[in-house]
Amino acid sequence: MSQTSSNSRKKSPLRKAPIVVIAAFLLLWLIGGATGEPGRVLEQAVQVCLSCIGIG
Amino acid sequence: METVRKWVQVIMGFLMNGSWSFPFTxxxxxxxLKVICAPGLNCxxxxAATTYCPMGSLQQLLGGLRFALENxxxxxxxxxxxxxxxLGGLFGRMICGWACPFGFIQELLHKIPTRKFGVPRLLSHGKFVFLFLFVIVLPLALVDESGIGSPWYCKFVCPAGTLEAGIPMLLLQPNLxxxxxxxxLNKFVIMLIFLTWAIFASRPFCRTAxxxxxxxxxxxxxxxxxxRLDEARCTNCKACHHVCPMGVKFNESPDDPECITCLACMNKACKFDAISLEIGGIPLAVPDRGISLSSKP
Structure with missing residues (x-):
């Protein structure tokens, strides 16, 4: 029994790479937030960008 | 599971496009809410959009970077x-399969009964060119006299923008x-090409552009x-090749960048339980015969 669970642990190690990647992008998101970027994004997103959608 | 995925696509589509006051306004x-990032490509x-498109915003920010830095x-x-x-670290392209409204539209078009064709694998590199060149390099590099660049992808290519924003805005505001x-005209033709192509091939826009x-x-x-592929169980029968909407040969390339984790290979094709869903290395689900939180025997 313990041998079986030991084998399954070997086959299914917890992957750390996704956690590192997510943490890195979370840090990037926080840096962006600290510079006030979301406010700028909101300013742009509430306006219709006519040239962006092929008009004008 | 396919029904669950379809419902998730519908719900995500409504969450990203949940403002229905536009016929009056x-x-x-x-x-x-527009400070929230849309997970999929949604102009x-x-x-009706209630969130911002990450590709559109990124181009706008990069295009205005010089001007912003000067200030x-x-x-x-x-x-x-x-x-x-x-989102990429959590789900990767699972978002394309479960949460992208434009991907969902292409899937619906592909249900129109016609002869179906594949998409040449070589064309799948095109989307990386669009990301690097049209989303990053050109908005940064080509600026006008006031130092502001254009959102090149939105302006010249994006068929989702034409379908979801260009045409509706023309209908809402006749003066436009x-x-x-x-x-x-250029963008309208591009949109028509991709929508027509989607009838004959599975998700051509997702795969190429x-x-x-x-x-x-x-x-x-x-x-x-x-x-995840269990190589010990895989018989290389290639059944997974025939059901994949993205043309992935899962048994040959389990980490294929085209995989949208629609689960068709796991639920519809593999009779040997060689394919399972995992979270961070821990098996989550067995095929549609039943979902469990425990690992397979």
């Missing part, structure tokens, strides 16, 4: 990259029809939720 939603100039504002696009990076020119799909594809090896 005749313009787009302008509330605070924020769509009248002491450090808008490098980090919050946008951070948002889609977190006078401004239709070559720019709109979506910059957001290209970004999420970069996470194919390191995303938290992904499909």
């Amino acid at each position: 005749r313009t787009i939603y302008q509330g605070p 924020y100039s769509c009248p 002491g504002q450090y808008y490098f696009g980090f919050s946008v990259l951070g948002s889609i990076g977190i 029809r006078n401004t239709i020119g070559l720019l709109f 979506c910059p957001l799909g290209a970004f999420y594809a970069l996470f194919s090896r390191v995303r938290l939720i992904k499909l």
